[in-house]
Amino acid sequence: MVPPFQSGGRWPDVSDTGADPARHVRASRQGRDRRHDDGSGRRPRSAGRGRVRLGDRGAAVNPIIILACRSRQSYLLINHLAARFDVAAVVFEESQQKKLLRHRLRKFGPLPVGAQLAFICYDRLVIKPRSRVRIDELLAGWDVRPPDGRLKVLEVDSVNGQEVAALLRDARPSAVMVSGTGIIATRILDLAPAFVNIHVGITPRYRGVHGGFWAIYEGNPELVGTTIHLIDAGVDTGGILAQVAVPVDPFTDTYRTLPVKQYLGALDAMADAVRAVTIGQPRPYQRSDIGSRQWYTPTPLQYVRFLRMMRALRRRAGSRDDMPAPGVSGSPRSSAATSRP
Numbered sequence: 001m002v003p004p005f006q007s008g009g010r011w012p013d014v015s016d017t018g019a020d021p022a023r024h025v026r027a028s029r030q031g032r033d034r035r036h037d038d039g040s041g042r043r044p045r046s047a048g049r050g051r052v053r054l055g056d057r058g059a060a061v062n063p064i065i066i067l068a069c070r071s072r073q074s075y076l077l078i079n080h081l082a083a084r085f086d087v088a089a090v091v092f093e094e095s096q097q098k099k100l101l102r103h104r105l106r107k108f109g110p111l112p113v114g115a116q117l118a119f120i121c122y123d124r125l126v127i128k129p130r131s132r133v134r135i136d137e138l139l140a141g142w143d144v145r146p147p148d149g150r151l152k153v154l155e156v157d158s159v160n161g162q163e164v165a166a167l168l169r170d171a172r173p174s175a176v177m178v179s180g181t182g183i184i185a186t187r188i189l190d191l192a193p194a195f196v197n198i199h200v201g202i203t204p205r206y207r208g209v210h211g212g213f214w215a216i217y218e219g220n221p222e223l224v225g226t227t228i229h230l231i232d233a234g235v236d237t238g239g240i241l242a243q244v245a246v247p248v249d250p251f252t253d254t255y256r257t258l259p260v261k262q263y264l265g266a267l268d269a270m271a272d273a274v275r276a277v278t279i280g281q282p283r284p285y286q287r288s289d290i291g292s293r294q295w296y297t298p299t300p301l302q303y304v305r306f307l308r309m310m311r312a313l314r315r316r317a318g319s320r321d322d323m324p325a326p327g328v329s330g331s332p333r334s335s336a337a338t339s340r341p
Contacts, residue, residue, distance in 0.1 A: 061278045062174040063088035065167065065192070067159050069095070069180035072135075072144045073263040077179050077198065079143040080267050082151060085274060088171040089152040093159050096182040104296070115299035122300065123255065131256035138260050160185040168192050174278040177270070178231060186233055194277050195231035198270055200262040202243055203227045204292035207236035212246070212258035214295045217306045221248045221313060223290070224258065226266035228273045230284055235294055239284025241276070242269040250313035255306070 063086035068074040070092050078090055104113045147153060156163050159181045168176070168191040178184065178197045189195055201211015202223045215223040225245040230238035246258075246265040253261070276282045298306070 061086075062172055064175045064177060064274060064278065065171055065173040066090045066177045066179070067093065067164070067181050067184075068178070069093055070146075071180060072139060073260060074179045075144045075146055076139065076142055076263060077177075077267065077270065078147050078151070079145065081177060081271060081274065082147065084271050085278070087151055088173055089154055089167055090147050091154045091156055091159060091164055091167065093181045094155070094157050096158075099182070108296075112299070115301070116297040119298055119300050119303055122303070127255050131254045134252055134254070134257050135260050138257065138264065142264070158182065160188055164188060165191060175274055177274060183235070184231060189231060189233075194282065196241065196270075196273055196277060197229055197231050197236070197238070198263070198266060199227045199229060199236050200259045201225075201227060201236070201295075202245075202290070203229060203236050203240065204287060205290040206295060207293065208295040209297060210255070210259075210295060212248075212262055213255055213298065213306060216248065216258075216309050216313075217298070217302060219309060221309075224248050224262070226262040226269070228266060228269050230282070237292075239282075239286060241273040241282055241284055242266075244269050248313065250310045250317060253310070255303070 064081070065088050066078055066081065068078065068090065078087075081087065101113065101117075104116070154163060154167065158164075165188060168188070173192050174194075176192045176195045178195055184195060199207075199211065201207065202215065202225045203211075205220075205223060206212075206214050211227075212224040215221060215225075222245070224247075225243055227236070227240055228242040228244075229236065229240045232238040244266045246261050248258075273282070
């Protein structure tokens, strides 16, 4: 039986749950790059462990490949991993918004999708500008530069295209790390030993998108966090490698700041997971104690409920001064993650 989730920590190894460590290993596997720019332009030495080049018995480890969308969160993760692993290439997928919109129209119909589009417009016009200063504070001191010019970069329309397939066959990566792309086809998953995803939600309860938002919406702020998991044919259903809780600050957190904090809190978990996968020692597990559901983009009415839940959290906290020190403040010296036992 899986022990209860503990805020500020990760789930124990699968061996502690009595599950079979190899049960969920199939199509996926997946630090802390703190860049304090001194103006010299030199790349600083990585804090802690160095790059992975050899396996646990001295065997050569193939490089990793990163599939991502263009965003500061993805740049943060790419630079963090590049300081610790040999990265053969970074693949950026073009926005899949139009394709996603067509899929949602077929699945849900025009009225629900229209409500989601109304919220997306409100987010871009109101929430995003109001969150910009706080996000800059969270990312201060971290390396969020685009990798162009420092790593091999490939721009593609879809991660399921022939260019990506050819790259995987040629590079033969030991693991493929994924951040914010569309659904990856099985024929692509079959081209590498493991694909590892960083998901801003605690699975399986918060699969899909905006996991932190939906946890607060449901009144479960203790389930705001990040999951590092193997990718299989489902949506965020692969074996869990690590989960990291991220404390909520109801005085400063917004729909936009939550995923930034969720990325920051999981950097070390991702690096540890990639390291375990590259040496052939992932220990995935599954959870059955919190239910399972796939979530989508919210509507304006659902956002109103989210705001009410945040107000309730502020009342419970009393005042800003009464809030405990957050586990993820955005400083490169602060993280909600703890070492895997």
